[in-house]
Each structure stands twice: as C-alpha cells, then as structure tokens.
Amino acid sequence: MSTVLIVKDLWVKYFTSSGVINAVSGVSFSLSRGEMLAVVGESGSGKSTLGYALLNMVPKPGRIVKGEILLDGVNILKLSEEELRKIRGSKISIVFQDPFTTLDPLRKIRDQFMEFLMEHGIDKNNALKIAREYIEAVGLTERVLDSYPHQLSGGQKQRVSIAMAISLNPSVVVADEPTTALDVVVQKQIMDLISDIKRRYSSSFILITHDLALALERADSVMVMYGGYVMEMANKNELAKNMAHPYTKALFESLPRIKQRTLPKYLTGYPPDLRNPPPGCIFHPRCPFASEKCRIMKPELVEISKGHFVACHFAR
C-alpha cells in the first residue's frame, strides 16, 4: 500500500489575547491508500484542529507553527493560497460535523455541487454527470439535486456533504465527527456509507471522533489524543488487544456495555488548560497511576511493539 499522507512533528497554536493555546503538539503519523485512521479524543484534545490543519485552514488566531504535511509527497504548508485552494476539495477534502449548517440554505444542491466542481476546472456537462453519479453513490436519488437544503433531512444533508467531499476522488478525506449531529440510526447508516465508500473507491479517511468504540469498530488504525499530544497509536487489532496507555484504558472503560448492571467508569477531573499545560506528562493530573516521574518528565512516544506507539513511562 502506498502512503498518501505523512504528517511530521505538527504543532498548532492559537494566539489568543489571553494567552497561547497549544492545540496540537508534535503530532506525527502517516496514512496509506485505502486506510482509515481514527483520531480519538475528548473535547479540546486538538483533534478537530488537527483536521483543519490537514487542509491548512486552521481558523484565526490559530497558526501552524512547525511541522510538515506531505500530501502525495507535496508539503502543503509550503503552498501558496491559490495552490492550496486548488488542492482543497480535490486532493484533500473534509466532511464537517454539523450537516445542518454546511450547505448554503439559499441555493439548490445542484448549484452548490456544480459550482464546486466547475471551480475545479470541470466543464458544465461533466460536472452535472459527476454530481449525478456521486449523489447516487451516496444512496440518494437525483431528485435531491433539485432540492434546497431545508427540504432534506440531516442524514440526507450529510450524504450530500460526503458526495461532494469524495466526488473529485481526493487522496484523503477528513471526516470531522461526521455522525455527531445525527440520531443513532442515521449514525449507523452514515458510517456504513463511509465504510462502503472506503472499500469501493479505496479512499483514505481520517475519522475524527470522540467515540473509541466507533473507532475500534470502523477504523484500521487508531490514534488517541489528549491535550494536543498523541497518547497512543496502533492498528486497531493491536490496540483492542493491548491498550497500553492509562488514558486509552480510561476511555475504553467509560464505554457502556451490554449486560453491565453498573454505570460505566469515568475519568474524574477536567481536560487540561492548554494555556498552561501541566508540567511533565500532560495526563498526570487525571492519571490513576501517576508518579513523581510523571509530574516532572514528559514521556516520549515509544514503540512498545511493532507499530504500537505509547507515550507513557509505565507502558510496556
């Protein structure tokens, strides 16, 4: 499998008036063709910022301060605004969390879809053909093209967003919590659709989610983030067998289980204040196993078995 995306030592900071927020700190990973990498973390873990950074569109006052993002071998952080515009949507695209706001309420789906395709240099006839093809590929009928967004349900809107995101056959599709705003039944349908598209077009996905169970079920590999740092990264089977980081374990234990009579366990405390992150391991204030070492020394991300990386002094 060829590698389509390599991220090296990526740092993103928000320069707000009340201080610098370290949203993404030294994240590195790579993604192969046809692979789905799930980025798991709670709110404020930097996972969405990472998603924006991959399109080099971190919202102000955020800035990518360091790192490389190689998309098909091209460092997109070195591209001009115009070159970036051309690769957005065609080489790398994103599906946003809330389908209720991502479509322009004043314009028909056909307009929006074709506008996008034509801005990427496709002529009118082909644009219509592609729009039809992908609207059907996501399980909608052509009639949807003639609708306004308010005439569609949340699930249908998300399907439209997905159709647009995959229609130019991008190397990487970032799905930023694509099911969070939808109800449970539709969530499953959308995830089935994404898995199906991944198989059919062998597209590479980055699935940003807060749901570890979803990640373990759908993704090929999983990256767990906390406070902007990668805590653990491994392929799905390895991670399911051997969760080495206390944070990953805590996330897993917080999942409700069938037949379990008691409430799931949960992690006490709050996510770290990324303006003044705690010294040492960023997770130590909430970690049940924290020792003196954790309070002083930041653990490196080490490979404990092949392809399984953990940032914890006690992992093995």
Add this chain to the structure above:
Amino acid sequence: MSFALILKNPYIASGLAIVLIFVAFALFADVIAPYSPIDAAGPPLQPPNKLFVMGTDNLGRDMFSRIVYGSRIVLMIVAMSISLSGFIGSILGLVSGYIGGVLDKVLSFVMDSIYAFPSLILAIALSVALGPSPVNAAIAIAVVYVPTYFRMLRGHVISIKNEGYIEMAKALGLPTTRIILRHILPHVLKTLMIVFSMNSADAILTEAGLSFIGLTVQPPTPDWGFDLYKGRGFVLAGAWWLMAFPGLCITLLAFGFALISEGVSRIVGVRLR
C-alpha cells in the same frame, strides 16, 4: 415572497405611489408641465388659481412647471448618490468584514471618522470643495452615506462568515471572490435593501439642503431646494406658495421613501432603528 405580496404591504404601496408620482413628473415633465419652467408664463407673484395651480414666482414663472421639472434634478442626484454609495459601501463592507485583520481595522477607522461628522455639514463641505454642480453634489452625498452601508454590511458579514456553509465553501476550495459574491452577498441582501431604502429618504433631505444653499444647480434651472431658498424673500409679502409647494414636495418625496423603507424592514423582519 411574491411581488404581489410586497405590493400588498400598505407601507410599500403608499410609499411607492408617492415616489412613482414624482418619477412620472421627472420622466414626462414635457407632457405634464403646462408651461416652460424657465420663461415667464404670466404676471409675477400670482397666488394659486385656475391658470397657475401653484401660483407664479417673482419672475412670473409657473411654480407647478418648476416643481415638475425640478423633480428631475432631485431624483437624478438622489439616484446617483445612493447607487454610488451603495455600490462602494457594500463592496468595502463585504471585503472588510470577510477578510478582517488590518484592512478591516483601517477601513473601519476611516468609515467611523466619516460617520462622526454631521452628514449635512460634511456634504456641504465636500460640495463646496468640489464646486457646485449636480454631479459633485451626488458625489458629496455618496461619500456621506458610504459608512452607513459599510457598517451595516460589515456587521452582517461578520455575523455569518463563520457559518458552516462558508467554512465548507473554503474547504471545497472555492475562491474568495466567489465566496463573497455567491455565498455571502445573497445572505446580506436584506440588510442592503433596508439600508438602501432608508438612505434614499435621508439623501433627499441632504440634497434639498445642498440645493437650498445653491450647491447643486445654477439658476434658472428649476430645483426644489433652490426654489425654496428664493421663495423665502417673498413670504412676508404674502407669497406663501413660493415656499410651501417646494417644501411640501421635498417632504412628500422623503416621506414616500421612508414609507417604503418601513415596509421593507417589516417584510424582511429586521429593524435598524
């Protein structure tokens, strides 16, 4: 919203009726006016009667004909100034609001400085600097009203530029000009409509002010504001009609536009004042 529905709104219907009367005056002045506006048509200072429905001025010119022809100047200056200020103000507001940053800070500062002047005083100052002529008056009035468009549109753009569909448009790689024109402009159109209709009423009063002190046309060209000024000397002699009719027309036209603006803001559901 259908066109018929808009016309059913009593504010818009009545305002439009008033404005359209004056527009008809301007368009068909040659047909409507019974006499020439610049040549004497009868004895001077005749009170309104059957021959001269609004009387005659001190040179024996028919007031009604002067009013009819005068509507041309007023409407022309107002139309020019509000389209000019609307065009410039909207573009600057859209760009400044969308791009933000230093550009936005500088533009906002400049616009706020203009806004800080009393509008009529600034229009007079600009008019004097440019020299009296209808076009210069239109430019002066346009400059005065640019900040209104700028502020309203900028505010609205800022409130919607973080909406999901704008973010999506960016993520899909659409160019900035396209995002502004096709994804932001349609959403701020209602704000634009209200400011537009509201401004026209103000612009008429400002225009009348400029005319009053002789900054638009040269005599003997008929003009409401200037006629109002000339009539002032004869009021004590009992010739009330020389001031009453031009003044009434100015008021009526401004009132007509104000009614339209009120109707528009009621339909659109946004109140600006």
